[in-house]
Amino acid sequence: MKPIYILNGPNLNRLGKREPEIYGKTTLAEVEAWCREAAKNTPVEFRQTNSEAQLIDWVHEAIDEGSGLIINPAAFTFTSLALFDALKMFPGPVIELHISNIHRRESLYHNSLVSKTATAVIAGLGAKGYRVAVGALLGLLADAKIAA
C-alpha cells in the first residue's frame, strides 16, 4: 500500500514550545502520533523541515511514492512559487493544512499560493486539524478508488 505523506514546513518543529496562544500546546511529535492513529493501517510518512529545497524534494518523492498529501508549508505557503510548481505535479489529493485560521490573521497571511493547487484547505482547527485532515484524505482516496 502506498503511504500518505504529511509534510511540515519551517518552524513547526517548535510547536508546543512557543506561542501557545496561536499554535496551542501540542508538540509535533504528538501530532505525528495522532496522524498515525487516525491513518490506521495506511502507512504514513510524517516529516518536518526548515528548508524550502528539502520540502520540494519531499513533494517530488511524494509524487513518485505517495497516494495523497497533507502539507502545512508554514511561511512557504505565501512565498514559494517553487513549491507551488511542485504541488501542481501531484497526481492525487492534496490537503493544505494550517493550525491557525490564516484568514483571521494579518493580511500578509491571506494570500496562499498553495491554495491555488490544493484539493482542500483546513485552517483554524488547531493541531487537531491534522487528525481531521487524515480522515478527509483517506475519504478522498477511497472516493477516487470507487470512481476509478
Ligand code: CA2
Ligand atoms: O497556522 C499554521 O499552521 C501556519 O502554517 C503556521 C506558520 C505560519 O507562517 C502560517 O501562516 C500559518 C508558522 C509556523 C510557526 O510555527 C511555530 C510553532 C510554534 C511556535 C512558533 C512558531
